[in-house]
Amino acid sequence: MTVLQAAAQAPAGPAVPTRIGEPNAVAMVFFFAFIAITLGITYWAARRTRTTEDFYAAARSITPGQNGFALAGDYMSAASFLGIAGLVSTTGFDGLIYSTGWLVGWPVVLFLIAEPLRNLGKYTFADVVAARLRQTPVRIAAALGTLATVTLYLIAQMVGAGGLIRLMFGLSYETAIVIVGAAMLAYVLFGGMIATTWVQIVKAGLLLGGAAVLALLVLARFGMNPVALFAAAADRYGAGVLAPGKLVAAPLDAVSLGMALMFGTAGLPHILMRFYTVPDARAARTSVFYATGLIGAFYLMTFVLGFGAMVLVGPDAIKAVDKGGNMAAPLLAEVLGGTPFLGFIAAVAFATILAVVAGLTLSGAAALSHDLWVNVVRHGEADSREQLRVARVATVALGVVAVVLGILFKGQNVAYMVSLAFAIAASGNFPALVLSILWRRCTTEGIVSSMVVGTVTTLVLIWLSPTIQVDLLKNTSAWFPLKNPALVTIPLSFAVGVLVSLATRDDLAVERFAAAERRMHVGEA
Amino acid sequence: MSEHRFRSLAETRWRIAISLTAVMVAIYFGFILLIAYDKPLMGRLLTRGLSVGVLLGALVIVLSWVLTWVYVRWANTHYDAGLAELRRGEAAR
Numbered sequence: 001m002t003v004l005q006a007a008a009q010a011p012a013g014p015a016v017p018t019r020i021g022e023p024n025a026v027a028m029v030f031f032f033a034f035i036a037i038t039l040g041i042t043y044w045a046a047r048r049t050r051t052t053e054d055f056y057a058a059a060r061s062i063t064p065g066q067n068g069f070a071l072a073g074d075y076m077s078a079a080s081f082l083g084i085a086g087l088v089s090t091t092g093f094d095g096l097i098y099s100t101g102w103l104v105g106w107p108v109v110l111f112l113i114a115e116p117l118r119n120l121g122k123y124t125f126a127d128v129v130a131a132r133l134r135q136t137p138v139r140i141a142a143a144l145g146t147l148a149t150v151t152l153y154l155i156a157q158m159v160g161a162g163g164l165i166r167l168m169f170g171l172s173y174e175t176a177i178v179i180v181g182a183a184m185l186a187y188v189l190f191g192g193m194i195a196t197t198w199v200q201i202v203k204a205g206l207l208l209g210g211a212a213v214l215a216l217l218v219l220a221r222f223g224m225n226p227v228a229l230f231a232a233a234a235d236r237y238g239a240g241v242l243a244p245g246k247l248v249a250a251p252l253d254a255v256s257l258g259m260a261l262m263f264g265t266a267g268l269p270h271i272l273m274r275f276y277t278v279p280d281a282r283a284a285r286t287s288v289f290y291a292t293g294l295i296g297a298f299y300l301m302t303f304v305l306g307f308g309a310m311v312l313v314g315p316d317a318i319k320a321v322d323k324g325g326n327m328a329a330p331l332l333a334e335v336l337g338g339t340p341f342l343g344f345i346a347a348v349a350f351a352t353i354l355a356v357v358a359g360l361t362l363s364g365a366a367a368l369s370h371d372l373w374v375n376v377v378r379h380g381e382a383d384s385r386e387q388l389r390v391a392r393v394a395t396v397a398l399g400v401v402a403v404v405l406g407i408l409f410k411g412q413n414v415a416y417m418v419s420l421a422f423a424i425a426a427s428g429n430f431p432a433l434v435l436s437i438l439w440r441r442c443t444t445e446g447i448v449s450s451m452v453v454g455t456v457t458t459l460v461l462i463w464l465s466p467t468i469q470v471d472l473l474k475n476t477s478a479w480f481p482l483k484n485p486a487l488v489t490i491p492l493s494f495a496v497g498v499l500v501s502l503a504t505r506d507d508l509a510v511e512r513f514a515a516a517e518r519r520m521h522v523g524e525a
Numbered sequence: 526m527s528e529h530r531f532r533s534l535a536e537t538r539w540r541i542a543i544s545l546t547a548v549m550v551a552i553y554f555g556f557i558l559l560i561a562y563d564k565p566l567m568g569r570l571l572t573r574g575l576s577v578g579v580l581l582g583a584l585v586i587v588l589s590w591v592l593t594w595v596y597v598r599w600a601n602t603h604y605d606a607g608l609a610e611l612r613r614g615e616a617a618r
Contacts, residue, residue: 111545239576285600289597521531
């Protein structure tokens, strides 16, 4: 997450000999090769994108292995690659807390959400929540949760992209934002989910491959033994780097952030949407197993990358290039493989952001067109042509909004926005999904209140938290003590959903439960 | 008969899914609470270069994946077989 913090700041004058921030020919070549390959994929995908099923769900033709890579691609943002490596290289063990936290949501996605979602829905998670409830209010509330999550996540990625590219390629911030916006629009607009999925797969392969090569080069210097690497770090910077430090000074903050990460993953609209791209529930299930393995392997590699940068580059040299520590992985690449490897890693980081932005935009467009336009405005009475046209208009609108917000938030510290997006997903989307899937007695009123209260209280409490009041507005104290509100908002959202359901009646929802429950397990007849 | 079979299959699936979720929650929050309330333990060195905290952190990641493997293995064999049987029963009627 701190990648975004750094991105917002001007690059400090390097105190070590590094070519970061200078136009890098290798980075340019790799980056434009990535753009060329992905646009080629988009051209191929565009000719296969004719129906809404193609556009939103890649004709349900993605295999579990492919979807495993695509899920990993959607999830592993530049923040986790650069941010965690940076955090470990400057703080040691504290950074590893993030490495574990970002993974533990995936088993929850598998156990509770993936299969029912695939069997009950079509394109968005609102399909599942609305399966036996009244369409209009549920769709509007779910679209609110989706758009809030997607917008915050998008801002964080765009601002991060602008800053990173300036730091790595020497391009201007605005140019970078416009390049990201244009490439992403091309993927989504013409190639829909087919192109977006393959962009994710290529990016996941590049990111995992790049991180693996980097990790192996580090380990080669320590007899292929990670423990020898950790020992070298402890020898040089004290045994404290292998123990918890200042990051978790307040225990409740750690628990609250942990809850947001664990349950937020299961409420991220762009992740959930991926389960519709596979043929059936069994494929959805298997794809999470692959994704968890890939993402887990990646986070284990961050242990090696982080401590490798600490020992081989040094925390002071890393902070001299960028205060947030985000250039640790690129600097490590430069030490180990010279300017060409630095260029490759820089291009991978940029490709990473581009792919995540495309996935986010597609899920936001699905909420606008499928949930709001088709199901609320047109009551499900829109033909395929109209649905596709609206989906594309929504994509362009979101693309423009992303570019404008990216430019508006230039220079702002937006690091908190990713954890805020997770908190909204965990409090606004996740409880409603779980209640509607598992609880016969839940009512339209209960679910809608749960979603609205979850989303709105998260936004309000973040505003009142030290993250905004102290860190951003420089007030001396904040009304709400926790940096992340999930500890309060997740139980609150569940409680509201249960209490309002008990206070209201929804005979139709109860009546439809048996059929929905059967479909959730057995699938379409 | 079919309704009874479906009921027991659905209940087994949720029992396993919720138990595994509880195990995951226990593992992760156990880790977080140890970090929060027992920092000296997490910093203790098992051998030169390997602290309890670093080992447990890696274990949390590995165990998460093992749990998904346990579930997928159960579902691919028992749950899917039960579903196939249900579908056959429905087709026969």
